[in-house]
Every structure is written in C-alpha cells, then in structure tokens.
Amino acid sequence: MIKFFRGGLRRVCCSDAKRSALGRLSNITRIWFSPLPAKSKWIQPCTVHYMENDQQKETHIVKVLDGVLVLLYNKSRDKLIFVRQFRASVYQALMNYHQPTATGDVDLQKFPPELGFTLELCAGQVDKDKSLEDIAREEILEECGYDVPVDSMQTIYQYRSGVGVSSGAQALFYCEVCDEQRVSSGGGVDREVIQVVEMSLDEAKKLVETGNRTNGGPALLVGVMWFLLNKAPKST
Template sequence: MSDIFKAGPGDVEITQREECFRGFYRIDRLRLRHRQFAGGMGPLLTRELFVRHDAVCVLPYDPQRDEVVMIEQFRVGALEAGVNPWLLELVAGLIDKDEEPETVARREAVEEAGLTLGALWPISQYLPSPGGSNELVHLFVGRCDSSQAAGIHGLPEEGEDIRVHVLALEDALQAVRDGKINNAASMIALQWLALNRAEVRGLWV
C-alpha cells in the first residue's frame, strides 16, 4: 500500500465559512478546494459541517467476572433511521473546554451507571463520520466491579433516562453478531476487548 497523502501548507484552501445554525450543536457551511492526487487544486466545493465537541466513550469491564456494563437509552438518530431507538451503548459524554478525556470517562461512569472506574485502558481515537462532522471520539475500556452496577441513572435536568445492563462478554459479542448492538463505539470497543481480553485480564486480575 502506498503512503497516505499527508496535508501540508496550501493543500487545503477555505475561501468562506458561514455559520448556518447554532443550538446545542452547530452547523457551518464551508467553501473550499483541496489538492488532488494527480496534482493541482481541485474545484471549489461547498460542504456543510456538523460541529461537535469531542466525545469520550468507555466500556466498563470487570476482569474478575469477565462481564461488561452497558447502558440503554433513547436515541433520536436511531428513531429517524427506522431502527429501534432504545440502544445498548457505552458510557459516554462530551468533552468540555480544558477537560481531559479520562476525567470525562470517570464522571460519566458515575452519572450514567453509578460506577467508580479503576484503571482506564485507551483503545483508540477515531472519527465516526468524517464526511460531515469534526467529532473525535476517545475510546477506553475501564476497570470496574460489575456486581455494583444496576438501576436507572442519568441527570434529570438533562432529560436523561438510562438503564444499566450487565452482560457476560461473550453475550455482548453475540449481541454484536446478532445486530442487537449496532452503534460504532460499542462494536469497536467490544471487538477490541475480544481481541485483547487475555492481555487485559492478565494485567487487571
């Protein structure tokens, strides 16, 4: 495989940026051109950009019991996509200014699952939808005691209604195979843990 193109000065020209909407999120419209593989600059393009805070997602994992803790909540995007809008997901939250991803992971585990996490194992940073959004997701596995995970959580002032589920890791992986777990962060984290379970348990048990 040849090297992936790495942008340098002058390889992208943004000629105009317009804020189209600002609410909880923001949408900008950009006019830009970029260098093409054959050389030279391409045509002027118009692209809408969904501007979001970076996010943190964490999969709580109990290495003693080989169990994961996941949360269930309503998602409007899933509703619009025509699938069941109550999803099994990871604990997650947005990064505010000057916050470290690890701090967000620990805070959200308490708010959304009533869990105090131990060690955090960074999995990756990835772009969930780079064709139209600038969101960067910081993905972790967090050590936990799953015997303490239960109940309904979330911040009432934010309209959160979150139910906790404890699953054997094998059951969670089967839910991925069956399409019952169908969101990117959960699928990536569970598959990573399946590949690295022996190493993680070797260090955490």
Template structure:
C-alpha cells in the same frame, strides 16, 4: 462548508460538536460488560421510511424502541479537565461505579461521524467490581439511561446480528476487548 477540491466547488453539510470520551466497562467479578441503553432521536428518525417521516409519526407503526441503542458509557468533553477525569465522572454518572483514575486504560482516539461531525472520541477500558458500585447510575438531569450488563457470550451474539443498534465505536471497543482481554 464551501470548498474547492480538485478544481471543483463543493458544499458539505456538517455539524460542529464537542469531542467525547467512551468507556468499555468490564465487571471482572461477574465477567460481564456494562453498557448503557438510551433513546437516540436520529436513530429513530433514520429507522422510519422516508415516505412516513411526517410532522407526526405513527408510534403504533414505528414504536420508539426503534431509536434505542446499546452503547458504551460516554460523555462530551465540555469541561476544562483531563480526558481521564471526564471519563471517571461519566462512569459514576451513567453506570454508578466510583473508579480510580489509574484504572482507566486508553484504547485509542479516532474520528467519529466522519461524514457530518469529524469529532474526536477517546475510548478507554476500565475493569470494575461490585464493591465499586456506589449508585444505580442512569445519568443526571434530563438524561434517561438504562444500565445493561451482558455476559461475554451475550455480547458475542449481539455483535453477530445483521443489524446492530450500536455505533461503530461500540463495535471497535468490543473487538478490542475480545482481542486484548479475553479469549472467547
């Protein structure tokens, strides 16, 4: 993008992407939070020192695990449907829970990737129980997603790490949960 700001001509690299939904799942029967783990190529690439970013990466020196993130269940707004419906479908596809639309509580909407994307993400909270679990989840098509459940003390310990392999929206939702849904 080329623009003028304060009389100066500027250029900014950006990407146009779909908006998205993200859902913080709380299994109230077991008092766990349900997340997804997946490989994110940009995270992997960003974990490798610049001098070693060659055509072929030495995976013995830089294992693929460097690109694994822990995230909320999420999906792109790439269908002409209400956001809540897209969130409901993502919960089923990624985590295997069949939830009623009425169980989705909007946390809020915010801009993500503000330096390169600026897309709008809408976060939801959803309480689930074991009887709502109808499949293993894991995504559809070529998605490779692992479903992970963590106790609240495990989540607290995770977010207290020095380097957290999760996006800021994940942290926002966790802090929202600890402030609004529990007293840990």
C-alpha cells in the same frame, strides 16, 4: 423489543432489555418533530467553501462536540457493562425508511418508541475543561454508578467519527471495575434516562457475529472485539 428493517417491522426477543434492572426506566408516550432552532447548544451547521484542483467546491457540515467512550468490565462477575437509552436520531432514521420526517406528532402504534432504543458503551461529551480521563470517570459514575480512580482508564483508540458531515474526536477507553466500587444504580443525571445492561462474555460475542444487526454505534462493536482479542482470555 421491536426492531425495524427496510422491509417493515418485526418483533424479536431483546434479552438486553430484560436484563436492564438498574438505572432509570423509560416510558415514552409522545414523539413529534419540529424545525431546528436558529441556535442550538449542541450542533452548529455551516457551509465550508474551498478550492480543489482549480475548482470551487462547497460542503455542508455540522460542528459537534468531541466525546469519550468507555468499555466497562466487571471483574467481580465476569460481565461487560453497557447502557441502553432512547436516541431520537436513531428513531428518526429508522422511521424515515417508510415515512419522510415531517412536523407534528408521530403515530406510535405504527412507529413504536422501541425503534429508537440503542445498546451503547458508557459515553459522554467533552463539554468541560477537564482531561479526557476525568470526563470518562464522571460518565462511569453518572451512567453506571461505579466510582473509579482516574488512573484506571486505559486508552484503546482515539479517532474521529462522522467524517462526512461532522468530525468529532472520540477517545475510547477500557476500565475494569468491581462490585465494591458500585455506589449507585446509575441512570444518568438531570433529564437523562439510562438503563445499565450487563452481558456475559458469551452474550457479548454474539454482538459481533458476522451479519448481526445492532442499533448501537460502531464503537460498541469495536470495543467488544478489542476486549475479546486482548482481555477475554485473561479474564476467565
């Protein structure tokens, strides 16, 4: 896999990609940018005006949906379970270091799609009138292929992300699964293309070593550190 740093591109071994035997394979052959449509289903930008200490201020924000995230642990094989997928926002951010975003096609030789692949926790948006635990259970089934009971969800944290520009509420859960609960290879639904990645505890520890780099969000690091602190000694 190719990782992108401010100084340029360099090729490194990406063992998590090699282990992604389950789920759907991604083959990206074209990437291009265009302006945001007048009305988006997923985000709603606006300006907020307010008075603070007798001064009028304004800030531009983006309204987003809340989310659920699940740290999965397969107790049958002593493995943590993550997902790998292409994230256009990550791709754009890394590409933007060297070339400001513009409309039109991207040179995929110069900026390969691998730049935008992330390692994440199983997650989804709160876009249904259901409990957070029910939504988390559905995401586990859709993305990773495990059919688990709702009461197997253990709340780790509830917090807000992106508080500078957006402020979506996030619920982070922990769930233990076993091989008998796997009913499909996962991979997402509809147009999602998600790969399932399993890691040993030793491999997961490397994710949270000081100075490490990852394309995943902070919930991945927080979830792994929470597991190593609270669950790992009991699991081995």
